[in-house]
Amino acid sequence: MMITVHEDGEQRGQGRYRLTDTEDGHVWGVCAEAEGLFGEPRRGTYELFGWVPEGAEVRGWVGSRVWLVPDDRTLDPWLLEDAESLAPYPGPDGLVLTGLDDYEGPPEGYRGPVRLHDGRRWLGSCREFARVLPPEHAPPPLVLRGLAPSDRLGRALAAGTRRARDLEEAWLEIRDDRGEPLTDRLLRPRIRSWRASSRGTDLIDLELDGELEPVPEHAWPTWRRWLTGPPETPGAWAGLDTRQRGAWLDLVRERGCRIGHQDRPPGQAYELDGRHITDEPGLYLALGEAVNGPGGYFGGCLDALVDCLRGDFGHTAPASLLWRDAAAAREHLSRVLAPEGESYDLLALVLEVLAEGGMHVTLA
Incomplete structure (x- = not known):
């Protein structure tokens, strides 16, 4: 299955994808569609x-x-x-x-x-x-369709040499329909070919090789939802299974680490809807929404939660958290297994981390 990720008509001119040099921030080009971003990783x-x-x-x-x-x-x-x-x-x-x-x-x-x-x-x-061992196979190229190239990229294409076609290292930055940053992928792009695009005058279709680890195809429904913009109501993830919640949490984490957060003053009172905390992704999705609203991020593992509690992710200690319907988390997360197989209480560890970070939690 070939998934082409594109924008709706209103946003097409702005470009969902931006290919940016990691060293100097130069934008090689902007486009509206990409092929080869999704696929099956080497399993x-x-x-x-x-x-x-x-x-x-x-x-x-x-x-x-x-x-x-x-x-x-x-x-x-x-x-x-x-x-x-x-x-x-x-x-x-x-x-x-x-x-x-x-x-x-x-x-x-x-x-x-x-x-x-x-x-x-x-x-x-x-x-x-x-x-x-999985069979060796060359990953499909990444094709940026309707790319508006920079003058610098135009000169590289005109030169046509192997050195000019090696863009070394770049970010493929991905934005949602509102033009806000969603996520990115690190590439070592080498230009395989290019041609004039049917998407418009002075646009090209640029075909790149470059060690891109594809996004698993099972994550596409979650991406499709997020590409329209962040959710406006909490709990949009609640009906997903654990696999899809994991894909949702990946995007929440990547977006949350890219956008700026203004820390609120101390003394905030948060409320967490615990009804759907039946797995570890659900725990961090609910916690992120309690602190930072629908689609919000506040850690995706214990170490990340510690980092968020230190500041720059909306929280300033001290604060309080009312955790409603905590019975769901008690049932599903009070006995989990460490890598070696020893049982431990994840809920208790999370509560301990929150308390040490200045968050007073009341379970209801």
């Missing part, structure tokens, strides 16, 4: 033999973070992100998982027994696993 595959499930069958999407814990505990666990279970299975007691390996991946040469969990429950164990 690793694991074949698990002698699979023994613990509880429910592991089928379909498994979780955003699945930890593989070696049985002997002499090696650290490793992470498989956005994990899915695929058919066919290797024998009657086998399981096939695909996902995004973390930067370390599995220990070199290790094939022994492992136990798996998704941060909330143990999924099962296997006597042996094999990691199948």
Whole structure:
């Protein structure tokens, strides 16, 4: 599936995409449409033999973070992100998982027994696993359609040399329909080709190579919603599943770290709607909206929450937070699993961090 992300007619002239040199801020060009931004990232595959499930069958999407814990505990666990279970299975007691390996991946040469969990429950164990390396394939190019090029880019295209076509490092900045910054992607763009565009006079279609990690296609519905502008009412994410909430939180985080926040004076009273906190993304989405309104950001993990409490994200200590319907978070987040598999109380840790950051919390 090729997803082309574009603007509506009113915003087309302003350009949703801006290609900007990271070194000097020069804008190479602005355009309204892009192809190749979405796709399937390079996923690793694991074949698990002698699979023994613990509880429910592991089928379909498994979780955003699945930890593989070696049985002997002499090696650290490793992470498989956005994990899915695929058919066919290797024998009657086998399981096939695909996902995004973390930067370390599995220990070199290790094939022994492992136990798996998704941060909330143990999924099962296997006597042996094999990691199948994904096939090498060139990612599709990024095509910026209807690009209004800068004079500097025009000179580079006219020169046509390999050196002139290497733009070294650039940000692809992405704005919503209101022209406000949403997110960006870091590129090392090399010009593959260009041609006159049918989008308008003096515009070009610019085709780039450049190590772009595609946005997963499953995130497209969330992006489509955010490209129209930030939500105007709280809880727009509440009906999403955990995978989609994760994609929503990614955009909230990226936008929240780009826009400026004016810290409010001390003594603010916030109110949190806790009805939909059934997973970790929901926790941080609800907390962000309580402090900074619909679509607001106030941390996406414990470390980020600590940073937000220190200032520059709308909060100034001391303040108070009324956490309504806290029973949902107690039910779903009071017993989660650390990477090694030890159980801990995430809700209690969040409350501790908030208190240390000058936020007095009342649970209701």
